[in-house]
Amino acid sequence: MRIRTVTEEDLPELHRLDNEVFERNAYPYFVLRQFFDAYGGHLLVIDDGANLLGYVFATAPDDKVSWILSLAVRPGLQGQGLGRRLMGEILDHVRSAGVREVWLTVEPGNDTAVLLYRSMGFLAEDAPREDYFGPGQHRLVMRLTL
Known part of the structure; x- marks a missing residue:
């Protein structure tokens, strides 16, 4: 398994993986395409030579701040340390x-x-932010100082 920067050829499989992991909350293809165009160097995948097993997206630095937009590992492979590997790589x-x-x-x-x-x-805010992504879409906001 290796971690690498996503390529344009990966986008269809990346979209399938995102749908498999996040189902109704998956990114539309055009959003993944825009992430690739805008942040391609900060979009990492882990593959086994044949398939994408997971990915992590981060924004490009803006005033020394970056956001992790998404982390996903293919169902059935979760709990094997792939997410930790991806997070460690993107943080580096x-x-x-x-x-x-x-x-x-x-x-x-x-x-x-x-x-x-x-x-x-990462440290979390005291309480989740209600309706962060819209009605009923609460999120815990977390921050890491490097």
């Missing part, structure tokens, strides 16, 4: 680009993700 990547603060949001009930982020040093 943005740190080397001069980022000093990384932000992300996570569904408050996604205990596995919250525990991963906490174990990597």
Whole structure:
């Protein structure tokens, strides 16, 4: 398995993977395309030589701040450390680009993700932000100082 920057040829499979992981909350293809065009160097995938197993997206640094927009690992492969590997790689990547603060949001009930982020040093705000992504779409906002 290797972690690498996404390529344009990866976009159809990336879209399928995103739909498989996030179902009704998956990004439309055109959004993934725009992320690729805008932040391609900050969009990493992990593959086994034949298939994409996961991905992580981060924004390009803006005033030494970056956001993790999404982290996903193919169902059935979760819990094997792939998400931690992807997060470690993207954090190294943005740190080397001069980022000093990384932000992300996570569904408050996604205990596995919250525990991963906490174990990597992210701190959460005191309470989830209600309706962050719209009615009923609450998010826990977390921050890491590098």
